[in-house]
Amino acid sequence: MGKYSKDHLESILNMDDPNEHEDQRVRQRNARKCEIISFSEETQTAEFKGSGEKSYVATLDSCTCQDFGMRGLPCKHIYRLMHELGRFDLNAVPEGRTSVPTPARELFDPEILNSLSQGALKELYALVREWIAWASSNSWLFSRSNAEVKELISGGFLEEFEDAGKSLSIIEMSELRKTLNPYGIKIRSKRDATPHILNLAPGVLEHTKREYVLVRFNESIRPIRGQIRNFLKPQFPDFPEEMETTDMWHVTRTSTLRGFKD
Numbered sequence: 001m002g003k004y005s006k007d008h009l010e011s012i013l014n015m016d017d018p019n020e021h022e023d024q025r026v027r028q029r030n031a032r033k034c035e036i037i038s039f040s041e042e043t044q045t046a047e048f049k050g051s052g053e054k055s056y057v058a059t060l061d062s063c064t065c066q067d068f069g070m071r072g073l074p075c076k077h078i079y080r081l082m083h084e085l086g087r088f089d090l091n092a093v094p095e096g097r098t099s100v101p102t103p104a105r106e107l108f109d110p111e112i113l114n115s116l117s118q119g120a121l122k123e124l125y126a127l128v129r130e131w132i133a134w135a136s137s138n139s140w141l142f143s144r145s146n147a148e149v150k151e152l153i154s155g156g157f158l159e160e161f162e163d164a165g166k167s168l169s170i171i172e173m174s175e176l177r178k179t180l181n182p183y184g185i186k187i188r189s190k191r192d193a194t195p196h197i198l199n200l201a202p203g204v205l206e207h208t209k210r211e212y213v214l215v216r217f218n219e220s221i222r223p224i225r226g227q228i229r230n231f232l233k234p235q236f237p238d239f240p241e242e243m244e245t246t247d248m249w250h251v252t253r254t255s256t257l258r259g260f261k262d
């Protein structure tokens with residue numbers, strides 16, 4: 001049952017207090033962070049800053065945001081308006097889980113996506129686009145200190161995995177040659193080097209794994225990756241419309257990234 005199915009939304013509405021449903025709790029917690037542009041006690045409306053240029057206007061029973069448009073249930077803006085009008089106490093909302101549950105349909109929740117940092121969202125958008133455009137590829141190597149990637153891992157979007165060849169590909173060909181030279185081994189490609197490195201200099205792989213993390217998308221996201229891309233697209237209008245395969249190695253990023261073709 002999807003987050004936006006009629007049945008699911010009805011099951012929320014049918015609760016004694018729909019505001020106690022976890023889906024609504026997420027919105028209430030995010031409501032504390034909404035930026036108010038204007039507020040009128042008289043007309044019971046408020047205007048909020050959106051993630052892009054657009055702002056959202058909420059009344060007590062409607063809002064111009066996408067979340068309200070899709071669900072027809074109170075969004076974070078409506079909750080914030082209620083709070084400002086003294087009709088709902090956002091400070092009394094219990095704190096819930098902080099990490100995102102793994103089932104794919106729960107990951108496509110605009111509220112959960114929007115609770116990621118702007119940097120992590122941008123990285124997610126770039127990766128999802130690559131994943132779709134470059135169909136066979138679902139693996140990337142990042143520096144372990146990359147905060148956005150850490151966020152995407154803890155959010156359940158990306159997962160760490162092991163592949164010695166892919167990890168070692170970050171090392172320059174000349175370095176690999178230098179490492180294997182004392183053993184009398186000549187290599188023509190990085191791929192050639194992997195078994196020798198594992199045999200003769202396993203410390204090199206250990207070192208690489210300490211510095212870099214190899215990640216891939218949680219496979220359960222595959223069916224909704226198009227939805228995620230379409231949802232994030234308006235937030236990052238600066239991205240090039242089309243990406244050529246060769247450009248994927250050079251996508252403007254907040255961090256260094258390597259894509260692999262399987």
Ligand SMILES: [Zn+2]
Pocket residue numbers: 056058063064065066067068075076077078
């Ligand atoms: Zn709204």
